[in-house]
Every structure is written in structure tokens, then in C-alpha cells.
Amino acid sequence: MTTVPEKTDLVTLTIDGVQLSVPKDTLVIRAAEQVGVQVPRFCDHPLLAPVGACRQCLVDVPDAGNGRGFPKPQASCTLPVAEGMVVNTQATSPVADKAQQGIMEFLLINHPLDCPVCDKGGECPLQNQAMSNGRADSRFSARGGVKRTYPKPINISAQVLLDRERCVLCARCTRFSEQIAGDPFIALVERGALQQVGIYEREPFESYFSGNTIQICPVGALTSADYRFRSRPFDLVSTPSVAEHDACGSAIRIDHRRGKVMRRLAGNDPEVNEEWITDKDRFGFHYATEPDRLTYPQIREDGELRPASWPEAFAVAARGLSEAGGTGVLTGGRVTAEDAYAYSKFARVALGTNDIDFRSRPHSAEEAAFLAAEVVLRRTVTYADLESASTVVLAGLEPEDEAGMIFLRLRKAAGRAGSGGGTRVVSIAPYASRGLAKMHGQLVRTAPGDEAAALAALVAQGEFGIDKTAVILVGERLATVPGALSAAAGLAARTGARLAWVPRRAGDRGAVEAGCLPNLLPGGRPVADAGARVDVGADWGVDVPETPGRDADGIIAALGSGELGGVVVGGVDPDDTTDPAATRAALEAASFVVALELRETDVTRAADVVFPVAPVSDKAGTFVTWEGRPRPFEAVFSSPSSLPDLRILAGIAEELSALGVGRPLGFRTVAEARAEMEEMGPWDGERAVLGGSETALRPSSTTEEAGAGAPSSTTEGHFALATWKLMIDNGSLQDGDKAYRATGRAPVARLSPTAYDAHGPTVTLTGDRGSVTLPAEPAELDDDVVWVPANSFGNGVLADLASPGSRVTIAKGADQ
């Protein structure tokens, strides 16, 4: 897609009297674009297989290249070019023009006069092409014809609505679902004038990518419940941006009116997301306008939070932090790279500590070492590489749920297997998910906790052919498996395969690059390296503390034990952390908590000073994709009362330095932070090595124990718990759109068939943190493994069920 087709195989043809040479197999419709002729079309889409369904693109072909012409006009979107071919489009051929007008007349016979109430009105290819290539009058209604009508609209999912009268039967939506997303839950049914897009009665159109069908529908037949009747294209202002929901960095277009986001569309970036985005990226924007959004700073006075002015809040926060003793910084994984840099610098310069961690999820010291050694500054794998790789190994990663664009790329890459040379997808997972089947992948069935051994064993298995052309994608979940990340790095080192780390959140990779880790400084400079410390210290004008700091679990533990007094918390949800109860307790125990949040959370309720931060639509920034590709974006709205994290941190740092603690950050705007990051640049010295620096880290209390404490042998009646977050779940950034939430998958527990037979269709799981009753589903799991979605019920698995790596018991859930 991104590479220019080789120019060796050129075919010369004549279109409208203009001779041109195009690569072999080019379709006439696209060759015509090169001579500046736009042939009208509906079904043709560059990323979908040609189908010739709508017949709008008819052209006259007086010579097909063999001296003979086609007797009838031909559909140019299914006709490949041939040497010596002569094509006349509507621009020069009255035959083609008449044929196109005739097709347009057919299409409009049953088309309703809905334009005034149709969401597509104003950006509708049918409207436009009826103007450019249609007749002004309708013979049908002039002679008293009665249009076929349907009741409308009908739901094909909670989110996607179908207006059958408006459909032009181009099959773009059904082809997308089948060819791209692999969720063929819609199809064209019936015949003739009654042909329509249908759903299977018992299978809902449940797809994480369904929103794309709305965008590519050339008419207003598919609309979203979310955007229906909300606005018109001509009163929307479009701003390009980057999706904030995962580490894929999808290009999006934000359409807004009067300071409110109306809808989001996929941008077109062939190197990243092509023209697709996930439904989460498309519909997940209401969180920023929820009623619990924080709009002014608050400080705690006599046990109650009260509104405060910005300068007062800065001063109170600075005073509190200066008196709190040791202070840790938890940034959360949603920050932009610039904000992450500000947190990183704030910790070192204003607080004088390396106690900073962006990981608000189960993690390990091994992971920090892995990130420093194998991830930071590395840009070894790109989306295009996924397509050219012979084998892609997925470990601790379910792309369909956790990285939608990787899923679509892998599906595209693997789908070519039929015609030879497709990518083989190998997944180290507890069971073959539907997503893996859609990627035509092979499963290396692995119980949770055994990933390290499975990775190590891969090299011996010749059938998977892991060599230099292979790519290993490790997910952030592997952090909870001791040794797994090292095993992945080892596998890569031994086979020459390329390795990439795929986090779930948009800010994770940027935070690694910006040094929001206890063992890393910005630009990949290891804390343990004296040269790196001096390098950073010279830029910042301070002495960077030389001992690596505590990681997030360590900070929580130290707050609990009183070793640390203060904590600065960014967007962290306690329920995401290794131990939600301990996190809450630590926030209670901490003598001073500064929270920078978008909406009211448990953290802000426990905080002493609360700063409202700008959502991504209100600030410029950069997300770094899992590939390491920076994706800068500009602010959509300018709202003076909505400040980015870095401005707030700068304010606190300035007040702190006035109290004689630390130094100011030296920047106040995103542009200044960007400039400073650029000036500092990446580290060109020695990288940290995996294994070497692990020991340099202070042991983090909980995970180490959990890792060691997890029984590795099967205990009777005890099940290993496999879990990950579904794409559409209870995450707080997905709040505010009921129709979108309703398209998510219902939470189920997956058991092996034997266990399913033993425990029945409803099971109650009990772990060390609680128990939960869920409907069960049989799946090809090991007999002692159970899978549940991580954040689709209650407060999530970590809060309500079990600690990471622990085991659960299963009982029949009788009463449900």
C-alpha cells in the first residue's frame, strides 16, 4: 500500500484521447484519475476488492487492446488496463455519459427525498454525482411511479442504524465487514428492488470496527445513533488529530461545532491506520463533556475540598509538597509525550527524586529494565513491517482488543496467505480467540504464567520459522509473568527477529521516551549511567539523583509505610493498579496528595489539591505509537481555563523554587517543552542492558511477592486466571455513549469444555480479592485455566476478583 508499485510493468493505454502508461493491473477507473477524469462511482473503494455492484462507473471501451471493442459500456472499476486499450469516459463519449445518466436514474427511482433530514446531506456522493452525472428530471415520478418504501431506520447494532430506502447496494459495508474487519455479520439479502443489507437474526452486528461502515457508505443509509441528526457537514469545523485510546496512533478527524465535538472520523494515513479506526476511537469522546469533569482547582480545607484560584492552588500544592518529605510521582499512561517530559523533569528537578512511574497497572522491575534495554529509542518495527514479516509472534497481546490497528494490519497481512507469501501469526495465549481466528493465526496454547517457557521453546519449533524476517510483539501484560519479557528479548537476540513492545495506552511509549520510569531519564538515558545523569543534569541545571527510584508499586508501598509522604498523581485509576485497595489506602495514608485529573475520581476525592487538566482536545501534544513513531497533534479547542499537565507542573515547580526547593521547569507551554525535548535529543551513549540493571532497581514489593507467591503447580480446584481488557469495556474514557457501550461484548467466563461441563452455564469465580458470578462459555483452554474480561464487570478483575498471577476457584453459579 505504501510502497510505490514497481514501474517495470507499464501498460500504455489511451483515455479520452490522452495516452498514458500505468502499472499493470491498474483499474481503468484509477487510470482515468491520472488524466484528470473523475468517473462517478459508489462501490469502488481503493482498499476493498473491486466488485462492480453499482454500475455507476460505466465507460465506453471502443478497443479493449485486442483491436475489438466492448459492445456495451463497461464498469471501469472492475476493468484492468490492457496494452493499447482505448477508453472513452463521460468526458468525451456520449455513450458513456448516457449510460451513467441511466444508472443514476435507476438509482434514484427508489431513493427517498430525504436529503434535508439525511445525515449525509452536504457530503453525499449520491447528491454530488446526481448533480454532475444525472438528469435534472425524473421520468419515474413524472409518470406517477410510486417509490418503494421501508420503515426506517432499523438498528443493525445498537450503534449502527440502517435506512434501507437510501441504500444503493454498493456492498461497501458488507465488503468491509468481511474483508477488512472479518466480522461478516451483515450481508446483502433478497433480490431485485427488495435487495437490502441484512443481519443474521441470532448474531448481532458486533464488531469493533463497525463505525467504518458508516464512514464509507456512499449514501446516508448507514448512520450512527451517536451522530444522528446532530449537525451538518457545513457547520462543522474539521481538525486533524490523533486517537487517544490506544498505542496505535490512528489519524482521526475531529469535527466540531461551537466548542463541542460532534463526531470523529478516520483520517487517512496509509502508514499507520490506512483509512480505518476502531469504534473506540470513533465514538469514545464524550468523556470530556461528562458532568463530573473538573473545571476549577480545588484545595482541601478543614477536610473539605473547596474551589481555589490557580495561583492559590499552586502555592498550596508547593507548600504541601515541600513539607511532605519524600514525594513520588504517578503519571498514568494517558499523558502526551510533552506532559510526560514535564512529569519526568518535575520529579527530578523540583522534587529531586527518581520515584516516578507511568505504569498504573501490574508491572515489574523486570519490565522497567526491559523498557530501558529493549524499547526506549528503538524503532525497529513498523506497521508496514508487519505486512512483510514472515511470522509475527504475539505474546501477552490480543490485538483485536488491545491494539485495533495492529489487528487490521495483521489480518490484511495474513489474508494474503491464499495467494502465497502471507504473514503467519502465532499467538502465545490461553486460547484461540475469535480475533486470532480472523488473523488466520496459530495458537501456542499457554497457561497464564507459562509464557516465558513458551517463548523460549519457540525457537526450537522449526514450524514457526522464527528468523530474521520474524517480528515479536509483546504486550504490556507480559510484565506480570516473571521472565517472560527477558525470554522475548532472548528469543529476538537468538533468532535475529525484531522485537516490539505494544502497550495499551496512548501515552505509554511516550512516557518511556520521556523518562517517566524510576530507571530512565528523558531520551533513553539510564539513571544508572553517570554520563547520562551528567548529560541531563547539565541541561536542567541540577544534579540528578543517582539511585534508581521506586516503581509505582514501590511508591504505593512506601506511602503506606510512611517512607514517602507526598505523591503527585496524574490520570491514575486505583482500580487499574496492581492492588487497588493498597493504592486507595496509600492515598489515604499519604500526608499530601496532589491530583491532576480530568474528572472526579477516587484520587481527586482523596487529594489535598486537585488540578483540572485539559483533555487531549484542548491541548497540543504528541503521542508515540508502539512503533516509536511520534504522532504530534494540535489543540482542537482553545480554552484558557483548561491547562495541560505541563503548565500545572510548571506552576507548582515555580512556587516550590520560591520556597527554596528545586528549580522551575523552565517552560510553560507545549511549544517550549517540545523545543526543550528536541534540544536534549536522544541518548547516544551506552544503553542499559537487560539483566544488568535489574538488580540496580529497588525491589518493588507487591509484584515480586505475587510473582513468587503464585503457585506454579496445579492445585485441585484452582484455576489460573487469564484476563485482558476488552476493547469496549467499562473504561472511564468510554463513558457517555450508551449506544457505543451496548455494542461491546457481554462479559463471560471462558472455561475448558470439561470444566464447563462440570460447572455449568453460570459460574462463580472466587479469588483472593472477591468473587464474581458470570455466564460461562466453553473454549479450548487448558483444564485449569479460566478467562475473564478484565474490566467489563464491577470495578474490574484486580479490584473485585484476584491479584495478578493468582489463582481462583470456580463454583456453579446456581441462582442465575
Place this chain on the structure above:
Amino acid sequence: MAQPKSQSRSMKEQFWDPVAGFGVTFRTMFKKVVTEQYPFEKQPTAPRFHGRHQLNRWPDGLEKCIGCELCAWACPADAIYVEGATNTDDADGEGRYSPGERYGRVYQINYLRCILCGLCIEACPTRALTMTNEYELADTTRADLIYEKSDLLAPLLPGMEQPPHPMRLGDDEGSYYRGEYGASAKEGDS
């Protein structure tokens, strides 16, 4: 130009002309006055004068506006702001303002911008928007000159009922649009 000629001015020029002007004054005193006693007496405009807008209703009181924003699109002065929303057929009838699927939830015309050109009227596909002959569009604050939907809606005539309420004149919007709701009902247009 003090010329000797001035001495040769005729008697008419010297004596009649200076008072003749007063004749005009005198004659006019007995003519019908053309002065308009506005604002004490209002004068009717030409019948098709472009005055303040009105949002019309169907004979049962439902709004004709479907919130399509075409008037806003047509407006050269960007004086109109519309937001559409979905009608619903709830049991209590609380969700329906117009026949059909869509209605204008927000409708504003800013008379500080409006140049009363009438292009919006031409754009309106439902004849929801028409113009009255009302020309008294002055006020003391800017905010008051942004007319809301409630200010623009036609008054309820006898037989009309304030929306929201269910469709009274037919089962679907088609019977409204085709005028199938009986000869007895009169158009709500003014």
C-alpha cells in the same frame, strides 16, 4: 458677479419672485399631509415585504421545521443557527415536535446580522420558514435581538395544540406532506 445687468432686473424678478416662494408654502397648507405618524400610527407594508421570520405549524400545532439547517446554509449573513434532534414516539407523546424523524431543537435568528434577503425562505424544503411583514426589529440589547424558536414560532391558532404531542393528522409524516389530512383543516401558514 456684480454686473450692471443687476440694475436691469425686471419688476417680476424684483417684487414677485421673492414672495412667489411663499405661495408654495401657502398652497401646501391646504393639501393632504404625507407625514407618517409612525410610531403612533403604523402603516401597512407592501404585501410581500421581507419582515421578521416566522416558523409555521401544521394545523394540529406540530412544527413544520425539521431542523435541516438548509436555511442556515443558505444564509449569506450567517444569521441562522439550527440544531436538529430526533423525534421519538414515546407512550406519553413527550418526544414529538414535528411529523417525521427530525425536528429543530434549537432555532435562532440573529437580527443583528440578518439582512432580510429571504434566501432562507427559498431554501426551506418544508415551508416551515416564511417571512411576516413585521419590521419593528429594534431593541436595546444585542442578546434580545437573537430570536429563539419560541419567539419565531407562529401563534397557536384554534385547533392547534402546543407540541410535543403525537401526530394527530395522520399515521406518518407522509400524510402531512401530501396534505392528506382532510379538507376541513386549514393550512397553518400565515
